Each structure stands twice: as C-alpha cells, then as structure tokens.
Amino acid sequence: MNITENMSLLEKLTILSDAAKYDVACTSSGVDRKGNGHGMGNSIAPGICHTFSADGRCISLLKILFTNECIFRCAYCQNNCNNDVPRASFSPDEVCTLTMEFYRRNYIEGLFLSSGILISPDYTMELIYQTLYQLRVRHHFNGYIHVKAIPGADPVLIEKAGFLADRMSVNLELPTADGLKALAPNKSRKTILKPMRLIQNGITENQNELMVYRKTPKFVPAGQSTQMIIGATPENDYQIMKVAEGLYQNFQLKRVFYSAFVNVNHNSNLPTLPGGPPLLREHRLYQADWLLRFYGFSAGELLSEERPDFNIFLDPKCDWALRHLEAFPVEINRADYSTLLRVPGIGVKSANRIVKARRHSRLDFSDLKKIGVVLKRAAYFITCSGRMMYSIPQNEDYICSCLMQDKTQIPKEIRDSSYKQISFFDEDALSDFKLTTNDLCVG
Secondary structure, eight states, X not given: OOSSOSSOHHXXXXXXXXXXXXXXXXXXXXXXXXXOSSSBOOBOTTOOOSEEOTTSOEEOEEEEESBOOOSOOOTTOTTXXXXXXXXXXXXXXXXXXXXXXXXXXXXXXXXXXXXXXXXXXXXXXXXXXXXXXXXXXXXXXXXXXXXXXXXXXXXXXXXXXXXXXXXXXXXXXXXXXXXXXXXXXXXXXXXXXXXXXXXXXXXXXXXXXXXXXXXXXXXXXXXXXXXXXXXXSOOOHHHHHHHHHHHHHHHOOSEEEEEEOOOSSOOTTSOOOTTOSOHHHHHHHHHHHXXXXXXXXXXXXXXXXXXXXXXXXXXXXXXXXXXXXXXXXXXXXXXXXXXXXXXXXXXXXXXXXXXXXXXXXXXXXXXXXXXXXXXXXXXXXXXXXTBOSSOOOOOHHHHHHXXXXXXXXXXXXXXXXXXXXXXXXXXXXXXXXXXXXXXXXXX
C-alpha cells in the first residue's frame, strides 16, 4: 500500500487530527530535558497545556494518527476496517514537517502519535520508528514525544522506538478479556500485555544502567501509560478499579486513562447511550484513580462486590468518609499524615502544610483555610483542639445532603459539557493561526 496518497498535507491533517480525538493524550510530559544548544526545543515536566483534547484535558501536543487505515474490526472504533470513513496516511517526512513547523510557530510543545494498523503491526511500528528517528536525528527535535506502541509488533521495533520517545503507551482498550473478545476480536489481552511488560522491563534495566553509566541513552524516561474505554462493556467501577490497581502494582504504569465511551458506530453489540458519553462516571474514576496513586487507598476500600459502583453525586473520598463515620472526626493537631489524607477537603499539599505548621503552634479553622483546606467539605470530618467548626450531627443522611449542595461535587465543565475537541481547523483557530496550505507544504 502506498502511504503517500494523492492528497494534500492539509487534507490529511484534517482527517487524521480528527481521527485521533478519542485517543486520550497525557496531561503532562513527566520529563525534564533542557535545550542542548544543537537541537530544537526542550521538554518541561510540570505540564504542557495550551489546547484541549476531546475530553477537556489541557495540552499542547500535536495529536494525530499516523494513519486511520486499519486491518482490525473493533466494534467501538470509528476507524475499523468495516467503516466507510475518509482514509488517509502520513509518511514519516510529513509527520516531521508538521511537528517542526507547528513547533516553530509556537503552536505546540510536543507530539502525540498514535495509529491504526496499516498492513501489519510490524509494518506500522516500523513507520512510527522511522518517524521518531528522523525527528530526533535528522531534525534534532528535542521536544516531548508520546507514542503508542503497536500490540503484536516485533519487540525490537518497540525497544528502538522507546529510546527515542519520552513516553509510550499500549492501550488496554477494554477492562476485561471478555470485553475484548466481544468487541475487539482481533486483539487479545496477551498481545496487549506483552509490549507493556517489555516497556516496563526496559525502563527498569535502563534505570539500573543509568546508575552505573550516566551517559546511557534513556529508555521511555517519562514512563508508560494506558487507556481504558468506559461504558462500552458492562464492567462495573469496582472491576475497573481492580484492573487499574493491578496495572499500577504489576507494571509500574505512570497513568491509567479512562475514556468515556462515545457510540460513533451504532453497532448492535454496543450499548445505547441516551444520556450521551458517561463523562461524570469517567470523572469519578479519575478521582478514585488519584486516591489509589497518592492517598493510600486501595480499590477494595473504595468499592466492593456488594457495592460495585461509585456514587456519581459525590466524589469518591466524600463517599468513603460517609460510609466510615466511625473514623471521624479527626483531630487536626494530632492526626498523622496518612490519616489527614483521608479527610475530604484535605489534599496532599494541605496535609503536608498541616504537618509542618503544627510543629510551631496549634492550628484552628482560620489557619486551615489559609493552608488551603476546603472547609466546606472538611468541616464535617475534623476538629481543632477537640471542637468542630460548628455543631454538626454525625449522621450520614444529614452530612450527605449538605455535601450534595456543594456544586463543585459535579464540575462545571461536565454540567455544561459539550463534547468537542479544539482543532486547528476551527474557524477561530484558522483566523488566529492563519494556517494555509503553503504553511504546511513539504519542502
């Protein structure tokens, strides 16, 4: 198949940037790399945030598919081989031209490159590797690159790409093997987990080598991530959280991304979504995922087989606290750090500040407000010097009704959600950037 189709670069970009909108990009680079005086660009760990992905996350990556041609027939994917959609494929030179030209114009700070399966996994992964090689070696691009590893591809190709990328990801796609079998018959859990394990082992070995040889090339320095589609198959929140917990523990993933299912194909095997994509459920899963990674919770504490789904009206930490009122109220001036983290309204930063501040004096509620504690949540679960902020009955129904009056329990962007990805081809963007075919020509 000739990937240099008779199509302009602007037409290809229109098709392949739109085709990538359901692939969740990372929210930050996770890696620091200074300019070296020879190449172009750098990478900053705290975040890349100038535009928005389809699910509202703020990024400034050029997010494209290498191709939306695909030999697979995944029922949930708009690019599956049975769909009648406009098809396009980039060449490695074209991806390099787009990345470098957009970077020079300060539109982006990095590249997020995913792909359909063109001809075979090996053929596609070879093209992706050639793209990364040209960017790093020929164009001396030093910015951030997140690339998808193609399941089923030769491990040598994945390893070679890993020495050129900052982050790699292998999409788990669906939470369970049964879900994959039903909706993605060309994929299997084994072919997905194999490259994931390869990347994990490569990262571990590379870290050991770097301890001995400082100039050893870095392998996937920002770690790996994965994505699960939420709502296409009947798994409950407990099953999804257990899968995520297992991935963190067994594969040392940096992030698990959750993507609310969008029914673009209207396949008979797919569920109907009268309320649209389950964005609020996705939001609760992200909040719970944060609790797993940074707050010391386990999936079994947040949910159980008897209570397998999150309360969509309350964030998971508030919901957990309401079900464990016997653990509250917590005395701010005595509780240890791990206990403070379990109090609604107290985050990692504010818990650290509390521990440091109380070394010098006893804290009261005015101090907590200055520290950054969200008192409209925390007030029901804490005391300062043995006293609550005001008289509050320790009654689950009463506290629940009070918490549900807090509008921030459901973010505004979800209440007023319009499921849209900002594009280089929006009218406003076109007028701002003044993109023309000449801007994107290969030369």
